Amino acid sequence: MEQTCIMESPVGNLRIVRDETGIAEISFTDEGVLESQDELLSLAVQELTEYFMGKRKDFDLPLHLKGTEYQMKIWSMLLEIPYGETRTYKCIAEKMGNIKAARAVGGAVHRNPIAIVVPCHRVIGSDAGLTGYAYGIGIKEQLLELERGEAEWLNREEEN
Numbered sequence: 001m002e003q004t005c006i007m008e009s010p011v012g013n014l015r016i017v018r019d020e021t022g023i024a025e026i027s028f029t030d031e032g033v034l035e036s037q038d039e040l041l042s043l044a045v046q047e048l049t050e051y052f053m054g055k056r057k058d059f060d061l062p063l064h065l066k067g068t069e070y071q072m073k074i075w076s077m078l079l080e081i082p083y084g085e086t087r088t089y090k091c092i093a094e095k096m097g098n099i100k101a102a103r104a105v106g107g108a109v110h111r112n113p114i115a116i117v118v119p120c121h122r123v124i125g126s127d128a129g130l131t132g133y134a135y136g137i138g139i140k141e142q143l144l145e146l147e148r149g150e151a152e153w154l155n156r157e158e159e160n
Contacts (some may be wrong), residue, residue: 001019001020002017002018002019002024003017003018003036003038003041004016004017004018004034004036004041005034005035005036005038005041005044005045006029006031006032006033006034007033007045007048007049008033009048009049009052010052010142010146010151010153011028011052011139011142011143012028012029012135012139013028013029013030013031013032013033014026014027014028014029014048014115014116015027015028015029015031016041016044016045016048018038018040018041018044018064019064021062021064022040022061022062022063022064023040023044023061023062023063023064023114023117024063024064024065024066024113024114025113025114026044026048026113026114026115026116026117027113027115027135028115028135028139040061040062043061044061047059047060047061048116048117051116051146052146052153053154054146054149054151054154057083057084058083059117061117063114063117063118065113065114065118066113067108067111067113068108070104070108071108071111073096074092074096074105074108074109075108075112075114075118077092077095077096078109078112078118078119078120078122078123079118079119081119081122081123083119083147084147084148085122086122086123086124086144087122087123087124088102088123088124088125088126089102089103089105089106089109089123089124089125089126089131090102090126092105092109092123093105102126105123106123106132109123109132110132110134111134112134115134115135116143120133120134121133121139121140121143121144122144122147130144
């Protein structure tokens with residue numbers, strides 16, 4: 001049985017969905033805040049809040065990723081990209097054993113159902129450009145700025 005909550009974040013509201021196995025979705029939404037008493041959803045909100053405050057670099061949430069075998073391999077590789085670092089689509093394709101599969105990697109990255117926690121925002125173009133992000137380049141840029149300690153909202157908190 002799925003349960004959902006929606007949290008506010010500095011880059012937009014996040015829809016968090018859990019099923020019987022774990023967190024199955026984190027996506028951006030225009031929906032208003034929806035709180036939940038569910039323990040796992042509350043933990044996800046807590047960990048994401050800590051992430052946006054610059055205090056969390058790794059997540060401890062049980063995930064339930066659903067996709068093709070290829071997508072699952074790509075998403076697993078995304079989980080290996082350290083906080084504050086990036087990888088190119090080409091680099092991931094090379095690790096998959098097919099240097100020409102950068103577009104296929106991009107397709108799998110685009111279909112990542114668990115934004116932020118499975119850090120698809122850390123994948124960039126070969127020219128270091130911020131190409132492609134399912135929720136818009138602006139959000140991708142803000143997430144990368146956060147991980148570099150340059151997020152606008154972090155600087156405002158430090159001044160107060």
